Amino acid sequence: MRKGLLFATAALSAALLSTVTACGSSGSGSGSGSGSAGGKKPKIGVILPDSKSSVRWETADRPYLAAAFKAAGVDYDIQNAEGDKQAFQTIADQMITSGVNVLIIVNLDSGTGKAVLDKAKTQGVATIDYDRLTLGGSAQYYVSFDNDQVGKLQGQGLTKCLSDMGAKNPVVAELNGSPTDNNATLFANGYNSVLDPLYASGEYTKGPNQSVPDWDSAQAQTIFEQMNTSAPNIGGVLAANDNLANAAIAVLRKNHRNGQVPITGQDATVQGLQNILAGDQCMTVYKAVKKEADAVSALAVELAGGKKGQTSVTVHDPTGNRDVPAALLTPEAIVKNNIQDVITDGFVTKAQLCTGDYDALCTKAGIK
Structure with missing residues (x-):
């Protein structure tokens, strides 16, 4: 491409x-x-x-x-x-x-x-x-983001989060997007180009890997519950967007492991950004x-x-x-330190993001 x-x-x-x-x-x-x-x-x-x-x-x-x-x-x-x-x-x-x-x-x-x-x-x-x-x-024409690059940013983001946590040979689960969406294929091509060499070298262990029909968050939660049962030692999750990430976080929260397992996302939704502020999600991708x-x-x-x-x-x-x-x-990778970029760009407002318990987290993250 x-x-x-x-x-x-x-x-x-x-x-x-x-x-x-x-x-x-x-x-x-x-x-x-x-x-x-x-x-x-x-x-x-x-x-x-x-x-x-x-x-x-x-x-x-x-x-x-x-x-x-x-x-x-x-x-x-x-x-x-x-x-x-x-x-x-x-x-x-x-x-x-x-x-x-x-x-x-x-x-x-x-x-x-x-x-x-x-x-x-x-x-x-x-x-x-x-x-x-x-x-x-x-x-006749196609207008989009560089979706292969979106996936690469997710893969790179996950590896950095795992490195920052000092993870050793983590089991990485992949919660992919809809199999009928070509973008999901491109995202996977991108993040697997980062993760596959780490699987091959033995630095990471490839865990459960499944696509989520129609990007449906309810199905994603069911799928991730099954993943967590089959591999309860999952150490990182490559989730293809923020909705799927939130579904995985819900499962981890029930098992008292939220915040301990780095999870990626995409779309820079209010929910995804709040999960990042709370420490339950390590990054998202802003388009x-x-x-x-x-x-x-x-x-x-x-x-x-x-x-x-x-x-x-x-x-x-x-x-x-x-x-x-x-x-x-x-696209742009978003972590806690640059959430302000999304607000400055007008995609999300501070009022939407910094509500309730997130207000103090926004102040701590320097969000204006």
């Missing part, structure tokens, strides 16, 4: 991104801007996956996208499939019928995503895979969603105006055996 950033035309990006503000769209998530470039006003459709696997889709992506489209003066329709594959396809059909000329999707799985993308293509609708690549799909939303918005507005997106990087789709023009943004 070659890495880099996608750039829209300078004038468009500057005009669009400098005016983006964080506000939500009203009603069902559709809305429109004012003005048009003549003829039929461009319309952009966005299908988000759910609100269960991560809160980001509704608390961050939706308002950032809506603000960008409003600023650009285009019609838009943002809907959430809430984990329902049939609903995902129905929403796509409705959007295509309503006349969207650009469709942005975050797929639930590659099969459903491919069906939607292929139908949009036959109707002359420009398509963008957002955050997750649809394997075997036909999206600046606003930058991702800005990048896909700028690209979509260009395509909606009949222009061709300008890219300088591609990502290989092994299923479709094709290279997809892409934008890959840079």
